[in-house]
Amino acid sequence: MQSRAVWPLLALAVILIVDGIISPNFYDIRIVEGRLFGNLIDILYRAVPTALVALGMAVVIGTKGIDLSVGSIAAISGAIIAWRIQAGDPHGLVLVWALAAAAVCGAWNGALVAGLGIQPIIATLILMVSGRGIGMMVNLFYGGTDPSFQSAFLQGLSTGSVLYVPTRLFVFTGLFLLLWVLIRRTALGLFVEATGGNAAASNIAGVNARLIAFVAYVICGLMAGWAGVILTADTHTSDPVSVALYIELDAILAVVIGGGSLAGGRIYLGMTVIGALVIQTLTTSILISGLPPEYNLIIKALVVLFVLVLQSDKARQGIAAALWRRVRQ
Amino acid sequence: MQKETPQSAVTMRGIRKAFPGVQALDDVDFDLGASEIHALLGENGAGKSTLIKVLTGALARDGGEIALQGQPVEFASTGEAQAAGISTVYQEVNLIPAMSVLQNLTLGKTGGRFGVISWRRARAQAQEKLDRLGLKVDLDRALGSHSVAVQQMVAIARALDAETRVLVLDEPTASLDAQETSALFEVMRSLKERGISIVFITHFLDQVYEISDRLTVLRNGRKVGSGRTAETGRQELIAMMIGRELGEVEAAFAGERRAAEGEPVLTARNVGRKRLLQPFDLELRAGEAVGLSGLLGSGRTEMTKLLFGAIRPDSGTLEMRGKGRVGASPGASLEAGMALCPEDRKAEGLVGELSVRENIVLSMQAKRGWLNRVSRAEQEKIADEMIRALAIATPDAEKPVRQLSGGNQQKVVLARALASQPRILLLDEPTRGIDVGAHAEILVLIRKLCAEGLALLVASSEIDEVVSSSDRVVVLRDRRKIGEISGGEITRDNIVTMIAGNDG
Known part of the structure; x- marks a missing residue:
């Protein structure tokens, strides 16, 4: 556990140090209009949606699955x-509706994968493609004229602050703890990891592997639903076409940077959050550095590739050996 | 047999090959005569495939010599073996169904300039290959539109070229019906007449007697016998395949056989599933070890899985004393107090990436339900207890289970079952592929569990193991339960006779 955690944390530290060199007041945190303000806070603030989705993704990847439809689920919620x-529903109830819809989406994915046995990448591709369309149809339910709204409650959850700290960080922390208890303080984590490691063996051992996979997709749907709530309340408008676009890719990357393997069998919740922070820090850093935003995606890709290579024991040994030869010559 | 005959096509001497934790081939000799059909027999894990892979260069051997027509050879790859005249057709047809017969026959053999295929020449070559087998197949039709038998023949045609001296067929008849099989045999005979030697791997004894000139039997990585097929009786052959001299431990048990006593804990009435196992009746009693004997493919594994609910029966009822109907699913069976240790450790037994501890607690956790988590401290206590009780050789409980040797992995599967505290334990090949020491330990354990009042069903391909460790023996043949013997009737000869059937 310790050694594996080193590399993503090191990557995060290196990026932050480079930021400090580029812009000396990078670490400054001030209080503006009753809330904390600064680059570090901004990184945490912006990382929340990706991190939420990545946590759900980590569970699904643990079952040897994948969920490409998380962006669409966020759009639907x-x-x-x-x-x-x-x-005209009360806004607390609205939140319940949004999350219920996300859970139904997750259940749909789970039914396709665990019930019908469709390959996860194909099964979730269906909702990935159709989900944003469903979102646009929902907009038509009230005429499709103006999908914006005002909600003190929901906008408070997303953009408000409590005791100088952005509210969404509390929301995130609460959800993280809830998920952690569910995975690590019940046997669900063991069952998910057993299912992902070897579904046939888990079945013989008495674990209902199909039910476990189904539950994982529901959890993933719910987390994506929360991301949809945070993002939609932020802009206080329903924009199914572009909300959470490509978030599935960042989420999968976050899981992988955190040490998760697409071959399934392990869930690392804490490291997944670190993975999401690495991605967001990188994005923020590029913006701050003054580089044209056009470079953003390429640099992001290079750094991610670098972190992944660092994580591979084989690659590290190869690089070390090559460097050693250089030194001796 | 040891003398090298000049007309030998292939001579293998003292072949050894080890995989981590298991000696797959131990000093095996194999002689393939010129233009003969040679059946290679053995149970799962006996070493048939390994021997073939060593012959065809797919695996490097640890020791021993191979000679092709008297000349020592050393193949670094299957390509080299093929160039020397050894061709192999594997069990699953390794061709592409969506492509035409012509394309399949040409695939990977395109030697055209700049990699460009001359289809005219390819067509002529493909036709020649088919003619060699006397096959009349439309070259342009998709391969997948032909029957499996024709696909199999095309695979053979593809493997054969003018230089082929030795053809290896790995279970070619496994998915063929009787008519298709006889068509395949026709082709095999005509190849033999043209001087090609054929190694024929199968587990259908009837086919061995129908087609082969000689046979060799492997068991647990050793050659147990070979000879002319016509001179080898069916009973002798079965005894070779699944017989074994009693070890000390087992001999000691054979004396203390006990009569069945008490009420049955598990009662199967007319339980079966089409094409897998004909409906059977079976009772398991507390404190009694029931052996399950039969050849490979007779339905041993299927019976254990039907009883456990891992395969859903399509007929009959399964009742457990005090629990009513059971067998709906593995989870339900586990809850009712059953546990199954499956035959295939890697595919169905263990979660390789998870630790020894996690594998051991998996079933008991499944029994307790997901909400009632076994605490980490409790998990460690149970794992340590099991590691000590079963003498599992591992530095600690946190080691990924895939890094353990075969025997120790088997013990972990057993530990997982025992940790769930079952009343009925179903063991499928508990001693398969493990070393002698672990073998004896597991047999001792089986006996001890039984004395503690567990109801046991032990499926085994080793007849002497069944004889020595069972109070009652159920015999299977051709996916049918053909009888049950107990007490003094349990002898090796009796079981062999039952398995061989009337025509033995």
Whole structure:
């Protein structure tokens, strides 16, 4: 556990140090208009949606699955929010509706994968493609004229602050702890890892591998739903076409940077959050550095590749051996 | 047999090959005569495939010599073996169904300039290959539109070229019906007449007698016998395949056989599933060890899985005393107090990436339900207890289970079952592929569990193991339960006679 955690943390530290060199007041944190303000806070603040999705993704990847539809699920839960607010529901209930819709989406994926036995990448591709369309149809329920809304409650969850700290960090911490208890303080984590490691053997051992996979997709759907709530409340408008676009890719990357393997069998919740922070720190750093934003994606890709190579024992040994030869010559 | 005959096509001497934790081939000799069909027999894990892979260069041997027509050879790859005239057709047809017969026959053999295929020449060559086997197949039809038998023949045609001296067929008849099989045999005979030697791997004894000139039997990585097929009786052959001299431990047990006593804990009535196992009746009693004997493919594994609910029966009822109907799913069976240690450790037994501890607690955790987690301290205590009780050789409980040797992995599977505190334990090949020491330990353990009041069903391909460790023996043949013997009737000869059937 310790040795594996070193590399993503090291990558995060290196990026932050480089940031400090590029812009000397990078670490400054001030209080502006009753809340903390600064680059570090900004990174945490912006990383929340990706980190939420990545946590759910970590569970699904633990079962040897994958969920490409998380962005679409976020779009659907966002569309549900705008629709139910327009319909006049109390805003607490609106939140329940949005999350319920996300859970139903997760259950749909779970049914395709665990029930019908469709390959996860194909099964979730269906909702990935159709989900944003569903979101746009939900917008039409109230005429499709103006999908924006005002909600003190929901916007408070997303963009508000409590005791100088952004509210969404509390929301995130709460959800993280909830998920951690669910995975590590019940036997669900063991069952997910056993299912991902060897579904046939888990079945013989008495674990209902299909039910476990189903549950994993529901959890992933719910986490994506929360990301949809945070993102939609932030812009207070339902925008199914572009909300959480490509978030599935960042989430999968976060899981992998955190040490998760697409071959399944292990869940690392804490490291997944670190993975999401690495990605967000990188994005923020590029913006701050003054480089044209066009470089953003390429640099991000290079750094991610570098972190992944660092994680591979074989690659590290190869690089070390090559360097050693250089030194001796 | 040891003398080298000049007309030998292949001579293998003292072949050894070890995999981590298991000696797959131990000093094996194999002689393939010129233009003969030679059946290679043995149970799962006997070493048939390994021997073939060593012959065809797919695996490097640890020791021993191979000679092709008297000349020592050393193959670094299957390509070299093929160039020397040894071709192999594997069990699954390794061709592409969506492509045409012509494309399949040409695939990977395109020697055209700049890699460009001359289809005209390819067509002529493909036709020649088919003619060699006397096959009439439309070259342009998709391979997948032909029957499995034809696909198999095309695979053979593809493997054969003008230089082929030795053809290896790995279970070619496994998915063929009787008519297709006889068509395949026709082709095999005509190849033999043209001077090609054929190694024929199968587990259908009837086919061995129908087609082969000689046979060799492997068991646990050793050659146990070979000879002319016509001179080898069916009973003798079965005894070779699944017989074994009694070890000390087992001999000691054979004396203390006990009569069945008490009420049955598990009662199967008419349980079966089409094509897997004909409906059977079976009772398991507390404190009694029931052996399950039969050849490979007779339905041993299927019976254990049907009883456990890992395969859902399509007929009959399964009742457990005090629990009513059971067998709906592995989870339900586990909850009712059953546990299964499956035959295939790697595929169905263990979660290789998880630690020894996690594997051991998996079943008991599944029994307790996901909400009632076994605490880490408790997990460690149980794992340590099991590691001590079963003498599992591992530095600690946190080691990934895939890094353990075969025998120790088997013990972990057993530990997992025992940790769930079952009343009925189903063991499928508990001693397969493990070393002699672990073998004896597991037999001692089986006996001890039984004395503690567990109901045991032990499926085994080793007849002497069944004889020595069972109070009652169920015999299977051709996916049918053909009888049950107990007490003094349990002898090796009796079981062999039952397995061989009337025509033996």
